[in-house]
Amino acid sequence: MTPGQTSLVIGAGIGGLGAAVALRQQGIDVDVVEIKPDDGVVGVGINQPGNSLRALDVLGVLEECLAVGYQFDRNEHFDWQGRQILVTPCSLGTDRVPPNNAIARADLHHILGDAARRAGARVAYGVGVADLVDDGDGATVTFTDGRVGRYDVVVGFDGIRSPMRRRLFGEAAEPEYTGFAVWRVTLPRPAEVTHTMLFHGDRSNTGVIPLSEDHMYLLHVTAEPEDARYGPADLAALLRQRLAGYGGLVGRLRESLPDDGVVYSPISEVHLPAPWHKGRVIVLGDAAHASAPNLTQGAAMALEDAVVLADELRRDRPVEESLAAVSHVRFARTKLVQDVSHGILATEMAITADRLDDFAANLREHLPGQAAFVESQLNAPFRLADPASL
Numbered sequence: 001m002t003p004g005q006t007s008l009v010i011g012a013g014i015g016g017l018g019a020a021v022a023l024r025q026q027g028i029d030v031d032v033v034e035i036k037p038d039d040g041v042v043g044v045g046i047n048q049p050g051n052s053l054r055a056l057d058v059l060g061v062l063e064e065c066l067a068v069g070y071q072f073d074r075n076e077h078f079d080w081q082g083r084q085i086l087v088t089p090c091s092l093g094t095d096r097v098p099p100n101n102a103i104a105r106a107d108l109h110h111i112l113g114d115a116a117r118r119a120g121a122r123v124a125y126g127v128g129v130a131d132l133v134d135d136g137d138g139a140t141v142t143f144t145d146g147r148v149g150r151y152d153v154v155v156g157f158d159g160i161r162s163p164m165r166r167r168l169f170g171e172a173a174e175p176e177y178t179g180f181a182v183w184r185v186t187l188p189r190p191a192e193v194t195h196t197m198l199f200h201g202d203r204s205n206t207g208v209i210p211l212s213e214d215h216m217y218l219l220h221v222t223a224e225p226e227d228a229r230y231g232p233a234d235l236a237a238l239l240r241q242r243l244a245g246y247g248g249l250v251g252r253l254r255e256s257l258p259d260d261g262v263v264y265s266p267i268s269e270v271h272l273p274a275p276w277h278k279g280r281v282i283v284l285g286d287a288a289h290a291s292a293p294n295l296t297q298g299a300a301m302a303l304e305d306a307v308v309l310a311d312e313l314r315r316d317r318p319v320e321e322s323l324a325a326v327s328h329v330r331f332a333r334t335k336l337v338q339d340v341s342h343g344i345l346a347t348e349m350a351i352t353a354d355r356l357d358d359f360a361a362n363l364r365e366h367l368p369g370q371a372a373f374v375e376s377q378l379n380a381p382f383r384l385a386d387p388a389s390l
Protein backbone atom coordinates (compact mmCIF):
# COMPACT_ATOMS: atom_id res chain seq x y z
CA MET A 1 0.00 0.00 0.00
CA THR A 2 1.11 3.57 -0.50
CA PRO A 3 0.69 6.53 1.84
CA GLY A 4 -2.78 8.03 1.51
CA GLN A 5 -4.52 4.71 0.90
CA THR A 6 -7.36 3.97 3.29
CA SER A 7 -7.99 1.47 6.07
CA LEU A 8 -10.82 0.64 8.42
CA VAL A 9 -10.07 -0.91 11.82
CA ILE A 10 -13.05 -2.57 13.53
CA GLY A 11 -12.72 -2.56 17.32
CA ALA A 12 -10.96 -0.01 19.54
CA GLY A 13 -9.51 -2.57 21.95
CA ILE A 14 -5.80 -2.98 22.57
CA GLY A 15 -5.08 -4.50 19.16
CA GLY A 16 -7.32 -2.14 17.18
CA LEU A 17 -5.87 1.01 18.73
CA GLY A 18 -2.35 -0.40 18.31
CA ALA A 19 -3.10 -1.08 14.63
CA ALA A 20 -4.43 2.46 14.17
CA VAL A 21 -1.09 3.86 15.38
CA ALA A 22 0.98 1.40 13.33
CA LEU A 23 -0.98 2.06 10.11
CA ARG A 24 -0.74 5.83 10.56
CA GLN A 25 3.04 5.43 10.99
CA GLN A 26 3.03 4.10 7.40
CA GLY A 27 1.01 7.10 6.21
CA ILE A 28 -2.16 5.01 5.71
CA ASP A 29 -5.44 6.81 6.41
CA VAL A 30 -7.29 5.18 9.35
CA ASP A 31 -10.91 5.06 10.51
CA VAL A 32 -11.62 3.06 13.69
CA VAL A 33 -15.15 2.03 14.70
CA GLU A 34 -16.00 0.66 18.13
CA ILE A 35 -19.39 -0.80 18.99
CA LYS A 36 -19.22 0.28 22.64
CA PRO A 37 -20.64 3.74 23.31
CA ASP A 38 -17.45 5.16 24.82
CA ASP A 39 -13.85 4.33 25.72
CA GLY A 40 -14.68 2.92 29.18
CA VAL A 41 -12.85 -0.33 29.96
CA VAL A 42 -14.09 -3.26 32.00
CA GLY A 43 -11.15 -5.01 33.53
CA VAL A 44 -8.52 -4.75 36.13
CA GLY A 45 -4.84 -4.85 35.30
CA ILE A 46 -2.80 -6.39 32.54
CA ASN A 47 0.77 -7.64 32.45
CA GLN A 48 2.89 -6.51 29.52
CA PRO A 49 5.74 -8.97 29.03
CA GLY A 50 8.93 -7.83 27.27
CA ASN A 51 7.73 -8.72 23.77
CA SER A 52 4.56 -6.66 24.32
CA LEU A 53 6.75 -3.76 25.41
CA ARG A 54 8.86 -4.13 22.24
CA ALA A 55 5.68 -3.69 20.19
CA LEU A 56 4.65 -0.69 22.29
CA ASP A 57 8.12 0.75 21.71
CA VAL A 58 7.56 0.52 17.92
CA LEU A 59 4.24 2.32 18.46
CA GLY A 60 6.04 5.08 20.37
CA VAL A 61 4.27 4.65 23.72
CA LEU A 62 6.79 2.60 25.70
CA GLU A 63 7.83 5.41 28.03
CA GLU A 64 4.23 6.34 28.81
CA CYS A 65 3.43 2.73 29.73
CA LEU A 66 6.51 2.35 31.89
CA ALA A 67 5.80 5.67 33.63
CA VAL A 68 2.40 4.51 34.95
CA GLY A 69 3.09 0.77 35.29
CA TYR A 70 5.12 -1.41 37.63
CA GLN A 71 8.19 -3.23 36.34
CA PHE A 72 9.34 -6.61 37.64
CA ASP A 73 11.69 -9.40 36.65
CA ARG A 74 10.52 -12.65 38.23
CA ASN A 75 7.67 -14.97 39.18
CA GLU A 76 7.45 -16.71 42.52
CA HIS A 77 5.46 -19.89 43.13
CA PHE A 78 3.90 -20.97 46.43
CA ASP A 79 1.46 -23.56 47.64
CA TRP A 80 -1.91 -22.31 48.85
CA GLN A 81 -0.69 -22.03 52.45
CA GLY A 82 2.03 -19.61 51.37
CA ARG A 83 4.98 -22.05 51.43
CA GLN A 84 7.47 -21.10 48.74
CA ILE A 85 8.07 -23.62 45.93
CA LEU A 86 10.48 -21.72 43.67
CA VAL A 87 11.42 -18.40 42.09
CA THR A 88 11.80 -18.17 38.30
CA PRO A 89 13.72 -15.15 37.00
CA CYS A 90 12.24 -13.81 33.76
CA SER A 91 14.59 -13.44 30.80
CA LEU A 92 12.20 -11.52 28.53
CA GLY A 93 13.09 -8.04 27.31
CA THR A 94 16.10 -6.18 25.97
CA ASP A 95 18.35 -3.37 27.17
CA ARG A 96 15.45 -1.02 26.26
CA VAL A 97 12.54 -2.95 27.75
CA PRO A 98 12.19 -4.65 31.13
CA PRO A 99 10.99 -8.27 31.44
CA ASN A 100 7.49 -7.19 32.55
CA ASN A 101 5.44 -4.04 33.12
CA ALA A 102 2.01 -4.46 34.69
CA ILE A 103 -0.45 -1.62 34.15
CA ALA A 104 -4.10 -0.75 34.84
CA ARG A 105 -6.18 -1.60 31.74
CA ALA A 106 -7.78 1.85 31.79
CA ASP A 107 -4.33 3.50 31.67
CA LEU A 108 -3.22 1.34 28.73
CA HIS A 109 -6.43 2.14 26.89
CA HIS A 110 -6.03 5.87 27.33
CA ILE A 111 -2.37 5.76 26.25
CA LEU A 112 -3.21 3.84 23.06
CA GLY A 113 -6.35 5.89 22.33
CA ASP A 114 -4.48 9.17 22.72
CA ALA A 115 -1.63 7.87 20.53
CA ALA A 116 -4.08 6.80 17.80
CA ARG A 117 -5.79 10.22 17.77
CA ARG A 118 -2.44 12.07 17.92
CA ALA A 119 -1.30 10.04 14.91
CA GLY A 120 -4.39 11.20 12.99
CA ALA A 121 -6.71 8.18 13.23
CA ARG A 122 -10.45 8.94 13.51
CA VAL A 123 -12.07 6.87 16.28
CA ALA A 124 -15.89 6.62 16.34
CA TYR A 125 -17.71 5.05 19.31
CA GLY A 126 -21.15 3.41 19.24
CA VAL A 127 -20.65 2.36 15.61
CA GLY A 128 -20.41 -1.10 14.03
CA VAL A 129 -20.43 -2.60 10.55
CA ALA A 130 -23.88 -3.24 9.05
CA ASP A 131 -22.64 -4.46 5.65
CA LEU A 132 -19.39 -4.99 3.77
CA VAL A 133 -18.91 -5.61 0.05
CA ASP A 134 -15.39 -6.38 -1.20
CA ASP A 135 -15.40 -6.01 -5.00
CA GLY A 136 -11.71 -6.73 -5.47
CA ASP A 137 -10.71 -3.09 -6.00
CA GLY A 138 -11.78 -2.03 -2.53
CA ALA A 139 -14.26 -2.69 0.29
CA THR A 140 -17.46 -0.65 0.61
CA VAL A 141 -18.62 -0.60 4.22
CA THR A 142 -22.04 0.49 5.45
CA PHE A 143 -21.94 1.46 9.12
CA THR A 144 -24.70 1.00 11.68
CA ASP A 145 -25.15 4.78 11.80
CA GLY A 146 -25.93 4.81 8.05
CA ARG A 147 -22.61 6.24 6.84
CA VAL A 148 -20.82 4.50 3.96
CA GLY A 149 -17.04 4.31 3.50
CA ARG A 150 -14.70 2.87 0.88
CA TYR A 151 -11.42 1.26 2.03
CA ASP A 152 -8.34 -0.38 0.55
CA VAL A 153 -8.06 -2.69 3.56
CA VAL A 154 -10.34 -3.66 6.47
CA VAL A 155 -8.95 -5.08 9.72
CA GLY A 156 -11.20 -6.84 12.24
CA PHE A 157 -9.73 -6.47 15.72
CA ASP A 158 -13.21 -7.16 17.11
CA GLY A 159 -12.37 -9.61 19.86
CA ILE A 160 -12.93 -13.28 20.65
CA ARG A 161 -16.62 -13.23 19.58
CA SER A 162 -15.62 -11.45 16.34
CA PRO A 163 -18.60 -10.77 14.07
CA MET A 164 -16.09 -10.14 11.25
CA ARG A 165 -14.56 -13.63 11.68
CA ARG A 166 -18.04 -15.11 11.32
CA ARG A 167 -18.81 -12.91 8.31
CA LEU A 168 -15.62 -14.05 6.55
CA PHE A 169 -15.36 -17.67 7.63
CA GLY A 170 -18.82 -18.69 8.88
CA GLU A 171 -18.55 -21.07 11.83
CA ALA A 172 -15.21 -22.53 10.74
CA ALA A 173 -13.71 -21.41 14.06
CA GLU A 174 -15.79 -20.64 17.13
CA PRO A 175 -14.44 -20.07 20.67
CA GLU A 176 -14.43 -23.10 22.95
CA TYR A 177 -14.95 -22.75 26.68
CA THR A 178 -12.06 -24.28 28.66
CA GLY A 179 -14.20 -25.13 31.71
CA PHE A 180 -12.41 -22.47 33.79
CA ALA A 181 -12.94 -18.84 34.67
CA VAL A 182 -10.92 -16.01 36.23
CA TRP A 183 -12.00 -13.75 39.07
CA ARG A 184 -10.05 -10.48 39.30
CA VAL A 185 -10.03 -7.47 41.59
CA THR A 186 -7.76 -4.46 42.21
CA LEU A 187 -6.51 -4.13 45.80
CA PRO A 188 -4.02 -2.00 47.73
CA ARG A 189 -0.50 -3.39 47.20
CA PRO A 190 1.15 -4.99 50.26
CA ALA A 191 4.89 -4.16 50.35
CA GLU A 192 5.88 -7.79 49.62
CA VAL A 193 4.04 -7.83 46.25
CA THR A 194 6.90 -6.64 44.04
CA HIS A 195 6.52 -9.29 41.28
CA THR A 196 4.04 -11.96 40.16
CA MET A 197 3.31 -14.38 43.01
CA LEU A 198 1.35 -17.53 42.14
CA PHE A 199 -0.32 -19.69 44.78
CA HIS A 200 -1.28 -23.23 43.74
CA GLY A 201 -4.31 -24.71 45.47
CA ASP A 202 -6.84 -27.50 45.27
CA ARG A 203 -7.99 -27.37 41.60
CA SER A 204 -7.55 -23.60 41.75
CA ASN A 205 -4.82 -21.05 41.38
CA THR A 206 -4.40 -17.53 42.76
CA GLY A 207 -2.03 -14.81 41.59
CA VAL A 208 -1.10 -11.34 42.73
CA ILE A 209 0.55 -8.85 40.36
CA PRO A 210 1.77 -5.34 41.30
CA LEU A 211 0.23 -2.54 39.21
CA SER A 212 1.75 0.58 40.77
CA GLU A 213 3.28 1.70 44.06
CA ASP A 214 -0.23 1.76 45.54
CA HIS A 215 -2.12 -1.03 43.77
CA MET A 216 -1.98 -4.68 42.72
CA TYR A 217 -4.49 -7.05 41.26
CA LEU A 218 -5.53 -10.45 42.49
CA LEU A 219 -6.65 -13.15 40.09
CA HIS A 220 -8.20 -16.47 40.98
CA VAL A 221 -8.85 -19.33 38.53
CA THR A 222 -11.51 -21.96 39.19
CA ALA A 223 -13.59 -24.56 37.37
CA GLU A 224 -17.00 -23.04 36.61
CA PRO A 225 -19.97 -24.25 34.57
CA GLU A 226 -20.20 -22.75 31.09
CA ASP A 227 -23.67 -21.42 31.74
CA ALA A 228 -22.78 -19.76 35.09
CA ARG A 229 -24.41 -16.31 35.27
CA TYR A 230 -23.34 -14.61 38.49
CA GLY A 231 -24.89 -11.27 39.41
CA PRO A 232 -22.37 -8.42 39.88
CA ALA A 233 -23.58 -7.91 43.46
CA ASP A 234 -22.71 -11.54 44.32
CA LEU A 235 -19.21 -11.69 42.85
CA ALA A 236 -17.27 -10.59 45.94
CA ALA A 237 -19.03 -13.11 48.20
CA LEU A 238 -18.53 -15.89 45.65
CA LEU A 239 -14.83 -15.06 45.33
CA ARG A 240 -14.43 -15.11 49.13
CA GLN A 241 -16.01 -18.58 49.18
CA ARG A 242 -13.69 -19.86 46.48
CA LEU A 243 -10.62 -18.54 48.32
CA ALA A 244 -11.71 -20.27 51.54
CA GLY A 245 -8.92 -22.88 51.70
CA TYR A 246 -6.07 -20.42 51.19
CA GLY A 247 -3.73 -19.31 54.01
CA GLY A 248 -0.81 -16.88 54.09
CA LEU A 249 -0.96 -13.72 51.98
CA VAL A 250 -4.01 -14.84 49.98
CA GLY A 251 -5.86 -15.66 53.19
CA ARG A 252 -5.17 -12.15 54.47
CA LEU A 253 -6.22 -10.57 51.17
CA ARG A 254 -9.45 -12.60 51.23
CA GLU A 255 -10.37 -10.92 54.50
CA SER A 256 -9.89 -7.45 52.97
CA LEU A 257 -11.78 -8.02 49.69
CA PRO A 258 -14.07 -5.10 48.83
CA ASP A 259 -17.77 -5.76 48.17
CA ASP A 260 -17.58 -4.44 44.62
CA GLY A 261 -15.11 -4.23 41.75
CA VAL A 262 -14.75 -8.00 41.22
CA VAL A 263 -14.65 -8.93 37.52
CA TYR A 264 -15.60 -12.46 36.37
CA SER A 265 -14.29 -13.74 33.00
CA PRO A 266 -14.90 -17.23 31.57
CA ILE A 267 -11.81 -18.46 29.68
CA SER A 268 -12.40 -19.50 26.07
CA GLU A 269 -9.97 -20.15 23.25
CA VAL A 270 -10.04 -19.93 19.47
CA HIS A 271 -7.41 -20.34 16.77
CA LEU A 272 -8.53 -19.63 13.25
CA PRO A 273 -6.82 -21.77 10.59
CA ALA A 274 -4.66 -19.65 8.24
CA PRO A 275 -5.15 -17.63 6.15
CA TRP A 276 -6.87 -15.07 8.36
CA HIS A 277 -7.97 -12.90 5.45
CA LYS A 278 -10.40 -13.02 2.55
CA GLY A 279 -9.74 -10.52 -0.20
CA ARG A 280 -9.00 -7.17 1.43
CA VAL A 281 -10.36 -8.07 4.89
CA ILE A 282 -8.40 -9.71 7.73
CA VAL A 283 -9.10 -10.59 11.36
CA LEU A 284 -6.37 -10.31 13.97
CA GLY A 285 -5.83 -10.28 17.74
CA ASP A 286 -8.33 -12.27 19.81
CA ALA A 287 -10.57 -12.50 16.74
CA ALA A 288 -7.99 -14.82 15.14
CA HIS A 289 -6.27 -16.39 18.17
CA ALA A 290 -7.52 -16.01 21.74
CA SER A 291 -5.63 -17.93 24.43
CA ALA A 292 -6.00 -18.76 28.09
CA PRO A 293 -4.36 -15.90 30.02
CA ASN A 294 -1.73 -18.02 31.81
CA LEU A 295 1.26 -16.64 29.86
CA THR A 296 -0.17 -13.07 29.97
CA GLN A 297 0.39 -12.93 26.20
CA GLY A 298 -3.01 -12.24 24.59
CA ALA A 299 -2.66 -8.48 24.27
CA ALA A 300 1.02 -8.94 23.46
CA MET A 301 0.04 -11.08 20.47
CA ALA A 302 -2.57 -8.51 19.37
CA LEU A 303 0.01 -5.68 19.52
CA GLU A 304 2.58 -7.75 17.66
CA ASP A 305 -0.08 -8.49 14.99
CA ALA A 306 -0.66 -4.74 14.64
CA VAL A 307 3.03 -4.02 14.10
CA VAL A 308 3.47 -6.87 11.60
CA LEU A 309 0.29 -5.89 9.71
CA ALA A 310 1.53 -2.34 9.10
CA ASP A 311 4.97 -3.59 8.18
CA GLU A 312 3.59 -6.03 5.59
CA LEU A 313 1.15 -3.47 4.16
CA ARG A 314 3.90 -0.92 3.53
CA ARG A 315 5.49 -3.29 0.97
CA ASP A 316 4.89 -2.60 -2.68
CA ARG A 317 2.58 -5.49 -3.61
CA PRO A 318 -1.16 -6.22 -3.77
CA VAL A 319 -3.00 -5.89 -0.44
CA GLU A 320 -4.11 -9.55 -0.54
CA GLU A 321 -0.49 -10.71 -0.72
CA SER A 322 0.47 -8.59 2.27
CA LEU A 323 -2.49 -9.95 4.26
CA ALA A 324 -1.54 -13.53 3.35
CA ALA A 325 1.98 -12.82 4.65
CA VAL A 326 0.60 -11.58 7.97
CA SER A 327 -1.13 -14.82 8.94
CA HIS A 328 1.72 -16.83 7.49
CA VAL A 329 4.32 -15.21 9.74
CA ARG A 330 2.05 -14.93 12.78
CA PHE A 331 0.42 -18.36 12.87
CA ALA A 332 3.19 -20.41 14.52
CA ARG A 333 3.95 -17.84 17.21
CA THR A 334 0.32 -17.33 18.23
CA LYS A 335 -0.26 -21.11 18.22
CA LEU A 336 2.76 -21.64 20.45
CA VAL A 337 1.39 -19.11 22.92
CA GLN A 338 -2.03 -20.73 22.83
CA ASP A 339 -0.71 -24.28 23.29
CA VAL A 340 1.63 -23.37 26.16
CA SER A 341 -1.06 -21.29 27.89
CA HIS A 342 -3.55 -24.13 27.55
CA GLY A 343 -1.01 -26.62 28.91
CA ILE A 344 -0.30 -24.48 31.99
CA LEU A 345 -4.03 -23.98 32.66
CA ALA A 346 -4.79 -27.71 32.34
CA THR A 347 -1.84 -28.72 34.53
CA GLU A 348 -2.60 -26.21 37.28
CA MET A 349 -6.29 -27.03 37.37
CA ALA A 350 -5.56 -30.77 37.72
CA ILE A 351 -3.66 -30.27 41.00
CA THR A 352 -5.42 -31.58 44.09
CA ALA A 353 -4.51 -30.70 47.68
CA ASP A 354 -3.21 -34.23 48.37
CA ARG A 355 -0.86 -34.05 45.34
CA LEU A 356 0.61 -30.61 45.98
CA ASP A 357 4.00 -31.99 47.07
CA ASP A 358 4.35 -33.99 43.83
CA PHE A 359 3.35 -30.91 41.85
CA ALA A 360 5.91 -28.76 43.69
CA ALA A 361 8.71 -31.27 43.01
CA ASN A 362 7.73 -31.40 39.35
CA LEU A 363 7.65 -27.62 39.10
CA ARG A 364 11.13 -27.30 40.63
CA GLU A 365 12.53 -29.86 38.20
CA HIS A 366 10.89 -28.75 34.95
CA LEU A 367 9.69 -25.15 35.11
CA PRO A 368 13.05 -23.36 34.78
CA GLY A 369 13.88 -25.19 31.51
CA GLN A 370 10.36 -24.81 30.10
CA ALA A 371 10.20 -21.10 30.95
CA ALA A 372 13.63 -20.48 29.41
CA PHE A 373 12.51 -22.16 26.15
CA VAL A 374 9.26 -20.20 25.87
CA GLU A 375 10.97 -16.91 26.74
CA SER A 376 13.66 -17.51 24.11
CA GLN A 377 10.87 -17.90 21.53
CA LEU A 378 9.10 -14.77 22.73
CA ASN A 379 12.37 -12.80 22.66
CA ALA A 380 12.72 -13.73 18.97
CA PRO A 381 11.34 -11.40 16.26
CA PHE A 382 7.53 -11.21 16.03
CA ARG A 383 7.65 -13.34 12.88
CA LEU A 384 8.26 -17.04 13.46
CA ALA A 385 8.20 -18.05 9.80
CA ASP A 386 10.02 -16.52 6.87
CA PRO A 387 7.63 -15.74 3.98
CA ALA A 388 10.56 -16.34 1.60
CA SER A 389 10.57 -19.97 2.72
CA LEU A 390 7.06 -20.58 1.36
Ligand SMILES: Cc1cc2nc3c(=O)[nH]c(=O)nc-3n(C[C@H](O)[C@H](O)[C@H](O)COP(=O)(O)OP(=O)(O)OC[C@H]3O[C@@H](n4cnc5c(N)ncnc54)[C@H](O)[C@@H]3O)c2cc1C
Residues within 6 Å of the ligand: 010, 011, 012, 013, 014, 015, 016, 033, 034, 035, 036, 045, 046, 047, 048, 049, 052, 127, 128, 129, 157, 158, 159, 160, 162, 163, 182, 265, 267, 284, 285, 286, 287, 290, 293, 296, 297, 298, 299, 300, 301, 302
Ligand atom coordinates in the same frame (compact mmCIF):
# COMPACT_ATOMS: atom_id res chain seq x y z
C1 LIG B 1 -8.80 -12.83 32.52
C2 LIG B 1 -7.89 -12.33 31.45
C3 LIG B 1 -6.63 -11.84 31.76
C4 LIG B 1 -5.77 -11.42 30.75
N1 LIG B 1 -4.52 -10.95 31.09
C5 LIG B 1 -3.67 -10.58 30.11
C6 LIG B 1 -2.36 -10.09 30.43
O1 LIG B 1 -2.00 -9.96 31.61
N2 LIG B 1 -1.52 -9.75 29.40
C7 LIG B 1 -1.91 -9.85 28.08
O2 LIG B 1 -1.09 -9.55 27.18
N3 LIG B 1 -3.15 -10.29 27.75
C8 LIG B 1 -4.02 -10.65 28.73
N4 LIG B 1 -5.29 -11.08 28.40
C9 LIG B 1 -5.68 -11.14 26.97
C10 LIG B 1 -6.04 -9.78 26.41
O3 LIG B 1 -6.99 -9.10 27.22
C11 LIG B 1 -6.61 -9.94 25.01
O4 LIG B 1 -5.83 -10.88 24.28
C12 LIG B 1 -6.60 -8.61 24.27
O5 LIG B 1 -7.47 -7.70 24.92
C13 LIG B 1 -7.03 -8.81 22.81
O6 LIG B 1 -7.11 -7.57 22.17
P1 LIG B 1 -8.05 -7.37 20.91
O7 LIG B 1 -7.90 -5.94 20.53
O8 LIG B 1 -7.76 -8.43 19.92
O9 LIG B 1 -9.51 -7.67 21.46
P2 LIG B 1 -10.36 -6.89 22.54
O10 LIG B 1 -9.47 -6.27 23.56
O11 LIG B 1 -11.41 -7.85 23.00
O12 LIG B 1 -11.05 -5.71 21.73
C14 LIG B 1 -12.06 -5.95 20.79
C15 LIG B 1 -12.88 -4.69 20.63
O13 LIG B 1 -13.76 -4.84 19.52
C16 LIG B 1 -15.03 -4.30 19.88
N5 LIG B 1 -16.05 -4.87 18.99
C17 LIG B 1 -16.63 -6.10 19.06
N6 LIG B 1 -17.51 -6.24 18.07
C18 LIG B 1 -17.50 -5.11 17.35
C19 LIG B 1 -18.21 -4.66 16.20
N7 LIG B 1 -19.10 -5.43 15.60
N8 LIG B 1 -17.94 -3.43 15.74
C20 LIG B 1 -17.04 -2.62 16.34
N9 LIG B 1 -16.35 -2.99 17.44
C21 LIG B 1 -16.57 -4.22 17.93
C22 LIG B 1 -15.16 -4.67 21.34
O14 LIG B 1 -16.15 -3.87 21.98
C23 LIG B 1 -13.75 -4.41 21.85
O15 LIG B 1 -13.58 -3.08 22.26
C24 LIG B 1 -6.18 -11.50 29.40
C25 LIG B 1 -7.44 -11.98 29.08
C26 LIG B 1 -8.30 -12.39 30.09
C27 LIG B 1 -9.67 -12.91 29.71
